[in-house]
Every structure is written in C-alpha cells, then in structure tokens.
Amino acid sequence: MAGLLISRRNLLLGAGGVLATSGLPLHMAWAEEAPRGGRLVVAADSEPRTLNPAIVASNGVFFIASKVIEPLAEAMMDGEGGLAPRLATSWEGSEDGLSITFKLREGVTWHDGAPFTSADVAFSAMEVWKPLQNLGRVVFANLDTVETPDAHTANFRFSAPTPIQLIRNALPVVTSVLPKHLYEGTDIAANPANKAPVGTGPFKFAEHRPGEYYRLTRNDAYWGEGLPKLDEIIFRVLPDRAAAASALEAGEIQLAAFSQVPLVDLERIANVPGLKVMTEGYEALTYQLVVEINHRNEILADRKVRQALSHAIDRDFVVDTVFLGYAQAATGPVPQNAPQFYNPDVKPYSFDIERANRLLDDAGYPRGEDGKRFSLRLLPAPFFSETRQFGDYLRQALGKVGIDVTLVNNDTPAHLKAVYTDHDFDISVGSPVFRGDPAISTTILVQSGIPDGVPFSNQGGYANAELDTIIDQAAETIDTEARTALYNDFQRIVVEDLPLINVAEWGFTTVARDTVLNVGNNPRWPVSNWADTALAS
C-alpha cells in the first residue's frame, strides 16, 4: 500500500463501470467523421511510479497507461450492462456463480508483434490481478483457476459463488491485460515493462522524459477499424495547478482533466474564447466527501450524537461554497449517479440546527456554562483542497450546536497513519471512491473486523452484526436482483445508524480547446483509451 501514498493522484483510485445518467454528448454524432492525425498535448499533474495498471489500478496510472494497455471491457454511457467490449467480445456467468466464460477478440496483436491469446488473460488474472492488484485482491479473492480451452476463450473458475454483477462492474478497472511473454518468469513488480508498457491499445508507449513529458504514438496495427484518430499524445508534466490554466490559455496544452484547473478559475476560463469546460466523462469516477467517526469515543458511540452531527451540516452550503456547485449533496453511501444500486428511499438528514441541539440534549450532553457541550478533534484529509476546506466549515458548523472542534492538520502519510493505523482521532474528513459496485470499496468502510492499517476502510471501531451479515450475504448472492435488494438494505441501515456521514459526492472537470473532439463521451473518459479522440483541423 505504501506505493499508493506517494502522490495525491495515486489516491484517485479507479472506478468500475456504471450505467451513466446523462445522455450522449452531442459531438458523439461526429465520431465517425472526426479527422485523422494531429498531436494532442495534455497536462499531467504527476508522474506515477509505475505505469502498470494491472498492479496499481488507480486513476493516476490509468490516465496515461489506459491508452496503451486495454481491459477486457470498458464502461459505456449506454449500451448493454453499461459496458463496451474491448479485449473480450462477450462474457457469460454460469447459473451457480462458480464460473464466467470470456470470448476474446481475435486478430489482436501486442505492440511488439506477438499475438494476443487467452494465455495472456489467464496469466494476468492468476499472476497479477489476484495476487498483486490493489482492487483485484478483493474482486478475484475466490478465483481458483483460469482455463483456456482455445486461444480465444478464457474460463474463470471460482471456489465460492461470485456475483457476475460484481465482475461486470469491475471489468473496466481490474482487468488490464499484460503480455505474458514479457512478464512470465520475471519479477512482475520490477519488470522494466512497468515503466515502458507494452499493450494492445490504440497508442504505443514511445518515451518518458522525467519532469518533462510522456509521449505516446499511434498504433497502426490497432484492431479498431479506422482508429485511433490521433497520431500522437503528449502528457506534459505540470504539477502546479495554476500553471495548467495558464498553459491552456496560452495554447501550450489542449486539454487538462481531473480538475487540474482549480474550480475557482473555471468561471473565468469558461469565458476564454476557444476553451470549453466539461463535467462529462466522470460519471463512473465518483468521489464521496464523508465524515469518518471514531466509535471508540463514547460520546460518538451514541447514535443520537451522530445524527445530531449529520443534522448540523448544511450540505447545500458545502456544495455551493466548497465545491462551487460542482458536486451533489449526498444522501447515503451509494452515490446518486449509480442507479444500479442507489436507494432513494433513505431517511434524509435535513439541515436543522434546532433538531441537532435537541438530539444532543437528549443524548445527555447539555451545553455547559460557556455554551459548549464537549470537544472533538477533527482531522481533515489533506488529499484535496476541498477536504481541507470542508474541515474548516465543519469546525464552524459543529461550533453552532455547541461542539468545540479542534482541527489537526497532517500531511498525507501522517494523516493515513493517525486515522487508519493509530486511530488517533475523533472525527475525520475522508474522500472514498465509489467504484461502480458497493462490494469493491464501499462496504469496507463500515464492515467490522478489518485489520489496523488498511487505508480507506472502517478503522473507527464500528461493528454492526446486521450490516456485516448483509455484506457477507451480498458477496455470495448470484442473483442480481436479490443482490441489489441487499445493498438497498445496506444503504438504509448505514444512513439510519450513521457509521459514517456522507456529505457530498463529486466528479471532476475537464477543460479543453474547442478543437479537441470526442471528449467526455464515456463515463470513465480520462482513464479510457482515447481511440476516437480527434483534433479538428
């Protein structure tokens, strides 16, 4: 996990495929007529230590590597199951949930000319995704073997029933296929191809100048007909966020994704002729703003106190001022843009100071003579300026109901250690990611029995037998409807009992030149393969 702590972008972990809520952007219609050729220059705010998305399935790695290395399937705005086939053309789960069969695309070659076969998929699954990958460890925990009856069929066999729904939702994120012939028999984590990846994608990795740029060039042998459109993609390393905005205005770069242009600059940038601000393309990359709670603190162990905290937060104010409107108030642990799972019938927590005060009085914490009830230590996560700002707001909001809050600021490693290893906090502000399926990285936030030190998990000492049962049951429920129903219960209980408080959910923004076509046309656009992205002449 230590490797994930290095840069902020590495914390932006990937998300699974989700049916998108918004329709197709208008310019999708031009996809076919988009001109060929040209060089796209993109801002990159960090240089990941590895470019191997099969090991580190994080958005920072995908941003560059997804153009080179492809998954079995990619998320899609609409279409069957919200998935577009990539290296697999079809997938089918067995009735008992113990096997899934993938038909693989024929006539695909690796960038070095070797043919792509089912052996590559079997090798990636058994040697990389299951044992080494941050998310694959969870999703493929019960994967036993991968059989390859012929060169273009891979049959995944599981030791326990595994929901096809979960695998489908996880496909875009966890199934980046590596070339077996380059990795077999080597130390996979130290293979030189991790820095200069070889894949089947629309672009070949050309070079990396540390501190300057990454260069990808067109793969002329790509399997997609007439694709890719671009000749070259350059990722210019621009760690300073203010620099990306200026570089866009000056025309040095044509695109900046992942909100690299700060929110406060967007209004100004949107008025610059030739630049467009877009929020499309992040539908499956939803970040959640949450208040994590240490239930070891006996005051916070009282449900009434937690409910009072939730009532004391003005979610609309947070969306409008901290996120300047580029977010949505949250109702529960599953974001609203995941309609497959989202349960709208949960108890809402209105912004109601009187109610919060009453709940705190009822809980047995009346205001003292100085107007204060009790004191809490708040650790805002330093990952985003928004998490810090929300910390500042939360201190004020809780002060209004008589809770004296002391802020403790830490850098990223110290924050992770304090919250997830030492449990040295009362409340903290966190930013977990919803990755298309609650089982991937959401249930872990409230499940009990997680060892100390696992970041972005329940480290608040919360234990609820009812919730644990539902989570375990859902993990083995094959029937999609029954599984979804279980997760509806999961949301209802989390919102009622508040092991953590969901405040808002947000995506990111892309700023691009008008000449860049086909931007944001799939729900994980910045981390997809950009085969149809083009430049208008």
Add this chain to the structure above:
Amino acid sequence: MNRVAGRLMRSPEGVAGFCLLVLLAAMALAAPLLFPGDPLVIVGRPLTAPFTDPALPLGTDRLGRDVAAGLMHGARTSLLVGLATALVALAAGALVGTVAGLAGGLVDEALMRVVDAFQIVPGFLLALAFVSVTGASLPVIILAIALGAWTGPARLVRAEVLSIRERDYVASARVIGMHPAEIALREVLPNALPPVLALTAVIVATAVLVEAALSFLGLGDPNVVTWGSMIAEGRNVLRTAPHLSIVPGLGLVATVLGVYLLGEGLADAMAGREARG
C-alpha cells in the same frame, strides 16, 4: 535611557517604525473588542468583494469569513509569535552565551559546537521539520522558530562576556567573594545585553515571516487565524479575488517594516549617532 528615547524620536526611521508598530499593537489589542468571538466564524456570503457591504468592510473569503476580523486577529497571532519567539531566543541565547563565556575551556568549546550545529541548518527547515514531527500548535510553532533563532544571541552574548569578564569591576566582585552565578547574573549579563537587544528586531521580523510561511504551507495552527494561512487560502482565488491575499500581505509588510525601522532607529540611537540624513 531618556537620551536614547530622545534620539530615537528624532530619527525618521525610528518614528516611522514606532508609529507602525503602535498601530499594529492597537489592532491586535482591539481585535477582541471590535470582532468578539472566533474570527473564523462564517458571517456572510462567500467571496463578498471589499467595500461593498458596510458590515463587512474588507469582504469575505471563500467560506464567508470576515476578512477584516481575520486581519485584526491575525495581527495578534503574528505579533505574539514574533515577540514570544524573540523572548525565548534571547533567554536561551543569553544563558548559553553567558555560561560559555564565563566558564571557558571545555564547556565553552562544547556549547559553541552545539551552536554551530544549529547554525548550519537553515532556521526555516529546522522549524518545518520540528512542526511536521510534533504537530502544529502555537507554543510548538514559537519553540520551532526560536530553535533556529537563539544561536545569534548566544554568539553575541558570549563575545560580550569574554570582554566584560576581564573588566575591573568583575575582578573586584570576584575578590569580595561573590558567587560565580551572582557575578554572571548581576554584573556580566546586564552589561552584555544591550548590543543583543539590537538583534531583537531581526529575530522578531524573521519570526513573523517564518510563522507566515509555515501557515502558508499548511503547517500553522489551523485553529487560529494567521496572515500566512489567509494568504494561502487566498492564493487559490488569486485571479478572481486578489484582495484575499493582498490584505494580509500588507499586514505582513507593515509588521516587518515597522519592526525593522524601529530596530534600525534604536541601534542608531544607542550607538549615540544622530539620525542619518
């Protein structure tokens, strides 16, 4: 003393510095009266422009906090950190310097090597490391900045002591059987201090700037408002709301300038020189 004060008041630097500092001190003292309560409280619409709302003369920041309240309360923090750091640094420096100067020999050698060790590490880095390890609170920050500032006074005091201990009145004190500690505190230290006081201005000014820099980097105490943290907040909206950085920035400029000018005037006055120009 009166003579020094008189000379100070005749030097333009001294007068300007004195006025600036009196103004800032008045701001710091009046802050809790004019803006009672927590200056970090959200009082209005976020990003209100200055001079548009009479209740919020300098506007509000991104969360709707009063910039004027921040400026006034920030003066408290800055001056407090500056003065407290100078006090700690002077006390520690004077102690080490006197002991080293009077004891001489091995003790002197050992103490001076410790001073060397602290002097070769840039003060800001030392403070940065100290705060990031121990966590930020006002006393820690004061200590952290003093950690890099006490070596100057220590060296200066030692040099003074070395010359003073050879004077006749020290010898006579020794002859009448005064305890060495008494000699150090009663006879030597008071006479060694004046030149060190001239260094105070530099220490205060540095401390104010280092504290602002720490806050700017997010290592300040997040529970009090400081000019550094206000500038850091404002930096994100520099293109759209520059006043959020400019207002506390002016406060910093005024403080450092005031301290420097007063220090300059004081040094001149104590040296018996008349104001130049």
